[in-house]
Amino acid sequence: MDRRSFLKLSGVAASASVVGACSRTSQNVISFVEAPNDGANPVDGDWFATTCRECNAGCGVIVRTVNGRAKKIEGNAIHPISRGKACARSQAAVQTVYHPERLTTPMLKGAGGFESIGWDKAVDVISQRFTEAEGKLFYLNNGANDASSGIVNEIFGKMDGFLNVGNSEPGFESLVAGGAALADSPRLPFPDLDHAQFAILFGADIFESGPSPVFWGGSFGECRRGRASVRGRLVYAGSRLSSTAAVCDLWLPVPPGKLGLLALSVAQVVVDIIISRKLALTIPRNALGRWSEVLKDYDPEKVAAQLEMPAEYIHKLAIPFVDESPSVAIAGADVTGHVNGVAALDAVEFLNMLSYEIGREKLRIHERLTPEPNEGLKRRITQALGVDHEAQGYKRMVELVDGMEQGKYSMGIISHTNPVFDTPAGLKFKDAMSKVGFTVAVANFMDETAAEATLVLPDHHWLEGWSVQNPNFVPGVPVLNLQQPVIRPFVDTRSGSDIILAAAAAAKLKTPAASTEEFVQGKVKQFRAEMLGAPAYLGDEEFFRHLLRNGGWWSSEIENEPTPTPPDSVLWEYRDKLKAPEPEFDGAENPFYLHPFQTVHMGRGQGANNGWLQEAPDPITTLMWQFWVEMNPATAAKLGVVEGDMVKISSAHGSITAPVFPYKGIRPDVVAVPIGYGHTNYGKLATGRGENVMTLLGAKQDTDSGAHAWRAQKVKVEKAQGRMKMLRNAHPEGEYKGEVFQL
Amino acid sequence: MASIPSADRCVYCHDYIKADAPEIVKVMDHYNGDKPIEWVKVFDLPDHVWFNHKRHIAKDVPCQKCHGPVETMDVVSRTNEFSMGFCLACHQENEAPTDCWTCHT
Structure with missing residues (x-):
């Protein structure tokens, strides 16, 4: 059609429309009585600062609310841990507030299962039990130091027979104990990745699990892109190429349990370099001599065969560790998951100490700007909100299970943790729990543990309730996170700690406050005098409001004093710590090492009922809504299976079946299974999706810290019946391997 | 076409300013009675005219x-x-x- 005929036709159409539009439309305009505020406009709504409680990292977050509904969670830019970022689990937390399966009423187990009882009756029942228990009770949470734990501690802490336990992240207590001899007190290691030029990650899946993925993610960004002329280089050593390892420059597939040996071998070369180059360190030369003597056994030539890598690779780690100072060594799950975890952590901390001294000699140490460390205040805040980090974890869980078996407890409170699901089969938590006369589960959802409890109390979501939290990160730096209700409760829930307070008051026990909010205010008042940078002109009430607007208190940034060299006595005696015990394995006769791992979405299983998290593709496999087992293609070929074929994995404790996902980033003698799948009672999205790898695990513990050695398990793998379509998004080896882009 | 602000916007000020004026009383009646106001358009163009x-x-x-x-x-x-x-x-x-x-x- 040419232009002329187009215009002619358009003219006909236009005149037709003029004829049709002769009658005027309404001359009235109807306006709203009240302007709608539907949240469609991103500038609408109010932002409130609070603290994310999806894990214990203690990230400060801000929440956008519109019409009393939480719409979006983002990181709080002024918070020292989150630094303005929030992880997938934090952002998906808005889904759990409005989840159709949220518990809405307190339920007491009767002959015919759970029955709804009113809140008044729930308080009566608990208060009666408090009176009868006479202090013989336990409180179990996910390892958080928060208002709830603090309140329980203040009510029952002084009574004989009371136990406050944290079912904290696996390996947490090893991290706290490792390298304690070099630091002035037990605490989490805190290598400065932000300013490092070279980093060795010893099985440290720091961007997907561990103390604070968000913090480490920020550090990684600084290390890689934060400086104009330096691109930080990272090496990952461990038996599986995790999503953390995937962003490193080199992956060394070290056999399970041998990372301590690798660290000592690197240390041997580093000490040799220091001596041969006559680097003038503040370390006394006697100490260097002693270490050199002890480390002789870890010469790369001698241990290369055990580490299954050429000796030159160890030199390739050690030489840049000296030359590209500042360098850091970071240990993580693949270290703490074995029985020799603390010994290996000591070796890694030794490397960090050497790195620090080399950096000091080369004037290359960057003293980062951090909130001022104050170990004493940090510890007092921790104790005011529960128990010390050292007193949490698996060792205490074993003590608890023994106590339950022996009938030491007539009552237990289990708050926001799911030990029936996420503790190893070898611990036999469920059996022990059934021996306690009365257990209360404080939860948002029905789960495997709540189903075993006598009374279930639906708690507020963390966006709806008050709390105060001491994060288990950053080491040494005191932080008092405040959690405030940013929205009104969506369903008829009550704060679990408010119910405990009410029941304790009814049982004539001494309570620290009338409500959780009052307790939180009290803690702010208690520590106010020690809070650096707190405005003195504000009254207590105004100061509390001031902190709520920020999301809590942390000391203002200072330029740190250089870390002092440990005293000579420590340096000289440190040779005793330089050892690499052989790893031990449960089911050692089996051919494959089992490598359970946390994914960034599922965590320890709490993310499994969240549709957003199930829908988010796993960073490595790109699988969604699905469970899998990773094995090397060579192993798969040997077993005669291809992608999607079912295999049976079994140990003395149990067996699971899973579809195979062949993956080159894993040693041929290792099979890796994600944690958090295979719920049996956690709502329709989670229940029956995959199987629970914890049912395969024995109860092996770290020989020093007592942490659960969750990777010290060997298993049998055999082909099973059936196949499953693997719903992956792309090929794990990059999109050029995927079907869409295949040439 | 620009829209007319919602009635609550009028009330922010006119709850105090000239609250007794007869036309304002009408607006308040609409607001209190939750009845939308039907504003009469003084200036209007036919639909086939495009004006900016x-x-x-x-x-x-x-x-x-x-x-x-x-x-x-x-x-x-x-x-x-x-x-x-x-x-x-x-x-x-x-x-x-x-x-x-x-x-x-």
Whole structure:
């Protein structure tokens, strides 16, 4: 059609429309009585600062609310841990507030299962039990130091027979104990990745699990892109190429349990370099001599065969560790998951100490700007909100299970943790729990543990309730996170700690406050005098409001004093710590090492009922809504299976079946299974999706810290019946391997 | 087309300012009774006319040229008939386009 005929036709159409539009439309305009505020406009709504409680990292977050509904969670830019970022689990937390399966009423187990009882009756029942228990009770949470734990501690802490336990992240207590001899007190290691030029990650899946993925993610960004002329280089050593390892420059597939040996071998070369180059360190030369003597056994030539890598690779780690100072060594799950975890952590901390001294000699140490460390205040805040980090974890869980078996407890409170699901089969938590006369589960959802409890109390979501939290990160730096209700409760829930307070008051026990909010205010008042940078002109009430607007208190940034060299006595005696015990394995006769791992979405299983998290593709496999087992293609070929074929994995404790996902980033003698799948009672999205790898695990513990050695398990793998379509998004080896882009 | 603000916007100030004036009382009645106000359009163009304020303001055409002296009116009323001749006269005077498609798109 040419232009002329187009215009002619358009003219006909236009005149037709003029004829049709002769009658005027309404001359009235109807306006709203009240302007709608539907949240469609991103500038609408109010932002409130609070603290994310999806894990214990203690990230400060801000929440956008519109019409009393939480719409979006983002990181709080002024918070020292989150630094303005929030992880997938934090952002998906808005889904759990409005989840159709949220518990809405307190339920007491009767002959015919759970029955709804009113809140008044729930308080009566608990208060009666408090009176009868006479202090013989336990409180179990996910390892958080928060208002709830603090309140329980203040009510029952002084009574004989009371136990406050944290079912904290696996390996947490090893991290706290490792390298304690070099630091002035037990605490989490805190290598400065932000300013490092070279980093060795010893099985440290720091961007997907561990103390604070968000913090480490920020550090990684600084290390890689934060400086104009330096691109930080990272090496990952461990038996599986995790999503953390995937962003490193080199992956060394070290056999399970041998990372301590690798660290000592690197240390041997580093000490040799220091001596041969006559680097003038503040370390006394006697100490260097002693270490050199002890480390002789870890010469790369001698241990290369055990580490299954050429000796030159160890030199390739050690030489840049000296030359590209500042360098850091970071240990993580693949270290703490074995029985020799603390010994290996000591070796890694030794490397960090050497790195620090080399950096000091080369004037290359960057003293980062951090909130001022104050170990004493940090510890007092921790104790005011529960128990010390050292007193949490698996060792205490074993003590608890023994106590339950022996009938030491007539009552237990289990708050926001799911030990029936996420503790190893070898611990036999469920059996022990059934021996306690009365257990209360404080939860948002029905789960495997709540189903075993006598009374279930639906708690507020963390966006709806008050709390105060001491994060288990950053080491040494005191932080008092405040959690405030940013929205009104969506369903008829009550704060679990408010119910405990009410029941304790009814049982004539001494309570620290009338409500959780009052307790939180009290803690702010208690520590106010020690809070650096707190405005003195504000009254207590105004100061509390001031902190709520920020999301809590942390000391203002200072330029740190250089870390002092440990005293000579420590340096000289440190040779005793330089050892690499052989790893031990449960089911050692089996051919494959089992490598359970946390994914960034599922965590320890709490993310499994969240549709957003199930829908988010796993960073490595790109699988969604699905469970899998990773094995090397060579192993798969040997077993005669291809992608999607079912295999049976079994140990003395149990067996699971899973579809195979062949993956080159894993040693041929290792099979890796994600944690958090295979719920049996956690709502329709989670229940029956995959199987629970914890049912395969024995109860092996770290020989020093007592942490659960969750990777010290060997298993049998055999082909099973059936196949499953693997719903992956792309090929794990990059999109050029995927079907869409295949040439 | 610009929309009319919601009635609660009026109430922010008129709850206090001239709250007794008869026209304001009417607005308050609508607000308190949760009844939307049906505003009467004084200036209206047929649907087949496409008009954009932005271009006219950018050319510094005074408001009063079309709307009359609204700053002096207690009750706004139409002083010009919005006919095609009214638009064209001004377009020709200011050498604005007079092509049909300028307005009748």
